[in-house]
Amino acid sequence: MPVGADVDIVTARQKGRELAAQCGLSSTDLAVVATAISELARNIVRYAVRGEIVLRAVDNGTKRGIEVVATDDGPGISDVPLAMQDGYSTSGGLGLGLPGVRRLMDEFDIVSRFGKGTTVTVRKWRR
Amino acid sequence: MSNGQGQATVPEPRVESTASRLRELVAHLRQQRAQLREEWARLITEAQLLTAMTKEEIFAEATSVYDNYVEALETGTYEALQAYARNLSERIIPRGVETHEVVGIVLLLRDVLARSLFAKYHEDFTKLNRILDAYEPAANRIAITVAVGFVQERERIIREQQEAIRELSTPVLQVRERLLILPIIGVIDPQRARQLTEQLLRGIRTNRAKVVVLDITGVPYIDSPVANHLVQTVEAARLLGAIVIVTGLSPEIAQTLVNIGVDLGKMNTVGDLQGGIEEAERLLGYKVVLTRESAAQPA
Amino acid sequence: MQVPILKQGPYLIATVQSALTDDDLKELRNVLVEKVGHLRSRGVIVDVTALDVIDSFATRTLRDVAHMIRLRGAETVIVGIQPEVAFSMVKLGLTLEGVATSLDLEEGLAYLGRPGKASGREGRGDTG
Numbered sequence: 001m002p003v004g005a006d007v008d009i010v011t012a013r014q015k016g017r018e019l020a021a022q023c024g025l026s027s028t029d030l031a032v033v034a035t036a037i038s039e040l041a042r043n044i045v046r047y048a049v050r051g052e053i054v055l056r057a058v059d060n061g062t063k064r065g066i067e068v069v070a071t072d073d074g075p076g077i078s079d080v081p082l083a084m085q086d087g088y089s090t091s092g093g094l095g096l097g098l099p100g101v102r103r104l105m106d107e108f109d110i111v112s113r114f115g116k117g118t119t120v121t122v123r124k125w126r127r
Numbered sequence: 128m129s130n131g132q133g134q135a136t137v138p139e140p141r142v143e144s145t146a147s148r149l150r151e152l153v154a155h156l157r158q159q160r161a162q163l164r165e166e167w168a169r170l171i172t173e174a175q176l177l178t179a180m181t182k183e184e185i186f187a188e189a190t191s192v193y194d195n196y197v198e199a200l201e202t203g204t205y206e207a208l209q210a211y212a213r214n215l216s217e218r219i220i221p222r223g224v225e226t227h228e229v230v231g232i233v234l235l236l237r238d239v240l241a242r243s244l245f246a247k248y249h250e251d252f253t254k255l256n257r258i259l260d261a262y263e264p265a266a267n268r269i270a271i272t273v274a275v276g277f278v279q280e281r282e283r284i285i286r287e288q289q290e291a292i293r294e295l296s297t298p299v300l301q302v303r304e305r306l307l308i309l310p311i312i313g314v315i316d317p318q319r320a321r322q323l324t325e326q327l328l329r330g331i332r333t334n335r336a337k338v339v340v341l342d343i344t345g346v347p348y349i350d351s352p353v354a355n356h357l358v359q360t361v362e363a364a365r366l367l368g369a370i371v372i373v374t375g376l377s378p379e380i381a382q383t384l385v386n387i388g389v390d391l392g393k394m395n396t397v398g399d400l401q402g403g404i405e406e407a408e409r410l411l412g413y414k415v416v417l418t419r420e421s422a423a424q425p426a
Numbered sequence: 427m428q429v430p431i432l433k434q435g436p437y438l439i440a441t442v443q444s445a446l447t448d449d450d451l452k453e454l455r456n457v458l459v460e461k462v463g464h465l466r467s468r469g470v471i472v473d474v475t476a477l478d479v480i481d482s483f484a485t486r487t488l489r490d491v492a493h494m495i496r497l498r499g500a501e502t503v504i505v506g507i508q509p510e511v512a513f514s515m516v517k518l519g520l521t522l523e524g525v526a527t528s529l530d531l532e533e534g535l536a537y538l539g540r541p542g543k544a545s546g547r548e549g550r551g552d553t554g
Binding site: 332367369 | 505507509512513515516517521522527528529530533537
């Protein structure tokens with residue numbers, strides 16, 4: 001779904017919570033997924049003009065889970081490893097929160113190029 | 128006709144003829160149901176499979192499996208079969224049936240049916256080949272579906288059991304009002320750490336605890352990720368308005384915590400469980416004294 | 427305003443009813459600070475039981491609320507953080523440092539009403 005304004009952040013995480021519930025995740029993990037989506041959506045709103053969050057139920061053969069792909073056409077990150085360190089921030093506050101999102105989710109992947117936008121893919125599996 | 132396979136340019140007739148061959152062999156298998164099923168059941172007993180079940184039970188299940196098998200051949204879809212396989216597995220796993228037995232009986236059925244097809248079409252070699260072309264991939268797919276369904280069900284049951292064991296091994300004790308004790312024994316892996324946190328936080332809310340004594344005397348060591356998790360647990364408890372006192376910290380664990388950057392001064396730690404409980408009571412009792420003597424100043 | 431704010435003696439109780447957007451949070455902050463000054467309240471309880479997610483922005487705003495209210499001589503207590511939410515928050519690294527937290531409304535009121543409290547007590551939970 002498209003993400004452009006801050007009200008979309010709430011929509012995105014509610015939809016994420018619903019899908020995660022359908023995938024059978026525990027109540028703790030529902031909150032975890034919703035929080036991660038909130039942060040990813042927030043990054044899009046804050047750093048990019050426009051972006052998109054795609055939610056998918058996935059199955060890797062032995063278990064089910066939810067996948068969240070957050071893409072934006074924003075400025076991109078020039079130094080990804082640096083951004084992944086705790087405490088890094090370009091605009092004050094808590095920065096991108098990416099290390100936190102990685103801690104929350106089971107799988108985390110980021111592709112970003114300066115000037116080309118960013119794509120973050122995360123997954124959480126049912127235990 | 129040697130070119131009966133239609134391999135040249137027109138795909139549809141070929142698909143259709145595979146389907147029609149399947150229909151033909153399914154019709155045959157249904158017609159021979161009684162005999163083939165009995166032969167299969169006999170072979171199962173001979174091979175000493177499903178020894179955990181009685182002959183009547185085997186026969187009853189054999190009927191269902193046979194029908195589901197043939198139906199999967201007929202429809203070419205395997206969802207119903209997979210659902211049936213998991214269902215069946217859920218019933219027979221507690222009886223002690225093992226993976227090799229399930230795979231064994233499915234393969235036996237495949238062979239029994241194949242032999243039956245041989246018997247029927249042995250005079251027409253070309254026809255037999257075409258029939259087998261239709262039968263074999265489907266039969267293999269069925270075997271895989273059933274085996275995978277069984278294994279998945281087994282894994283699910285094992286996970287559930289592990290979760291239950293973990294919960295049992297971390298009791299949450301309420302000894303006094305507002306005070307919880309969590310004695311932990313043994314090595315804590317990430318799964319257990321996560322479960323611990325959930326139990327602790329839920330316990331705080333259910334028991335309205337203000338102090339939790341987390342006793343890790345029985346934990347020999349923890350690695351950095353689990354140590355981090357422990358710190359996060361203490362912080363999360365604070366968000367619920369409770370204080371966590373960690374007792375029984377071995378020097379090794381204290382070192383691990385320091386290594387990951389934990390300021391032990393900020394964390395409530397007490398040497399042993401007894402001391403921890405006393406500290407907890409002090410924290411709680413302190414409040415009680417104050418509210419009774421409303422105008423008094425803290426000592 | 428979406429979040430009802432009740433006056434209970436010297437305290438204000440703001441009860442969040444549903445998910446809040448960023449703008450809602452900012453509005454809540456401003457309204458609370460204004461009311462505290464206007465009514466000369468001594469304490470504020472923000473009940474977040476209904477929030478199923480508390481992310482970095484919400485955390486920052488709650489901290490701002492507490493700081494700004496402290497400047498007006500009053501104390502803030504955040505109550506009702508759900509276990510799952512607390513779990514997510516600490517994993518994300520959000521700690522609400524410097525803000526008092528209690529289990530629920532009852533505990534929050536007990537905390538505000540505790541005798542012998544000094545002003546500006548830093549966040550160590552309500553038994554600190």
